[in-house]
Amino acid sequence: MTTQIAPAPNDRGQHTSRSAGSGHAVEARGIVKHFGATKALDGVDLTVRQGTVLGVLGPNGAGKTTLIRILSTLLKPDAGTAVVGGYDVLRQPKQLRRTIGLTGQYASVDELLSGAENLYLIGRLLDLPAKRAKARATELLERFSLTEAAGRPAKTYSGGMRRRLDLAASMIGRPRVLYLDEPTTGLDPRTRNEVWEEVQRMVADGATVLLTTQYMEEAEQLATDLTVIDHGRVIADGTVDGLKQQVGGRTLQVRPARPAELPEMVHCLADHGIPATATDTDLLAVPITGDKQLTAVIGLLGGRSFGITGIDTAVPSLDEVFLALTGLQTTSLATTPQSAEESAR
Template sequence: MTRRQTTGTAGGGPAVEVRGLVKHFGDTRAVDGVDLEVREGTVLGVLGPNGAGKTTLVRCLATLLVPDAGTATVAGYDVVRQPRSLRRVIGLTGQYASVDEKLSGRENLYLIGRLLDLSRADARRRADELLERFSLTGAAGRPAGQYSGGMRRRLDLAASLIGRPAVLFLDEPTTGLDPRTRNEVWDEVERMVGDGTTVLLTTQYMEEAERLADELAVIDRGRVTAGGGAEELKARVGGRTLRIRPADPGELHRMVGAIAQAGVGGAVADTAEGVVNVPISGDEQLTAVIAVLAGRGFAIAGIDTHLPSLDEVFLALTGQKASAPPGERRPGEHHEEYEEAVA
């Protein structure tokens, strides 16, 4: 029987279930009544600006912090009452690589395997397997302090997988990585989920969220402010925009007038793009616009609908822009880990 089969998530229930979770730092509520679920074998992307409470939430679920109120179970274990059992079935990769820089890559992985009660032979075998999986075999004997940032990140991720975790917490795992290494990490996360691992991923990078997450939860000021699939959140924030490209660009303004006469407001001519943008709230409005344009004899070269981007959703829900790509943190930005530590 595998370790995953011994947990309480069999039958497709939630691998992570959080109800009313609260964590204080002095007078600051870093986590303020969070409710969320992560279905087994899926990825939940937790979005939020710096200081929103994402890292504190992960630390509570990974038993590194004791919550002040509420309940949480991970892989069937209560995070407060069963922390030692829980630690054996989870993995954690934080914002910064936590490997021992004086030990070699192989020694780092072997040490963690032994701490997880693997036999010497099994720890060596698992370390070599993961070194190969993360393209680190050639550097296995070198001290981790000599690794590049991307190599240390891959080693850190490998270390979190030594025990074949049922649930993996990834706290902004691609912070500071170059695009190639970032894509390698994404590929590995997708591979792990394909093997049955459940992942809770915190991120500020919209591309990362759209690539990896099955569902999203937006956290701001310690509370979940929105949740659902990416398309669901986009529809909730901005609705749809109908974009119509007339065959004759000179018809733009006449087309806007015809749409207004049909009782659909808000149509705007974008002369630079050569399209008319029409905000629509449902299929009835879309049908009405198409019908009036066909009835007036307009020749249409193209038509499509547009949902707001996930970046626009993030801005609408949190009042802040999403982060710059990895390695391009904006001046004045600080990691949430620091902000919460001083709270």
């Protein structure tokens, strides 16, 4: 599903929109939403800084899509408040819609129109002059590798091609706030990279992006900040590095010159109250909380004349962070899309 109603360009070809005085493009407080007896969102607070990408992570049923639909005025919350681009979601929905773009979990294009006609039509509906609408359509068709299929009816497109066209449609008006709900599910790696490049280009131009994804690589590649939702509640938020530190800190990895000495090295550190383990790859792994402890470990080992051929530090992967926070296993492939209500549950 694509929704994109952006402000009309002014006479200089630039878009005008209100912005939150706080420097936040999106601010939500205490958002609650029920579907029957199921509480899909249970008091969600969310802040997205202007000109950044906020990645929203969570297992299926966490409430991510429901939150997106509320922030894009497609659903009304049962409680709570939200302001997007300076406009109140409940009191100023018409004005708000003129500042946002949305790519939902389902590709939705006019199958009877060609790819170029789909994008041109949306551009004209956004009040772009005919020449600019055509140029923007041509530009996005090229960026999403759809130029060769531009003149074909969309009904002849593959699922991946429709998805790319849907993404292009959400971006054609250069919205100031863009919602991407699992945008690259089902796309091949090359096309996924094209989407990432376009998102980064938009953010560089000042746009703000709220991204839900089940690809940890995607979140790490694009997101400035992360919010993790589970069972309708925010369970963690912060920067990517901050969440990694919060979950597991750093691990010092020492490669001994003589792997047979690993047990002795473990005992040496244990005698000084420092826990360490020997890995299957002949490394000494030591959890550390700071540079002072790292220096102490190396000093102890060097003082005992243990030979060392390599030293490295590692932080938890985003997959490990997600697992630790939610207790669920992540997957490298997105799951089958669900309806908004099913996804919320």
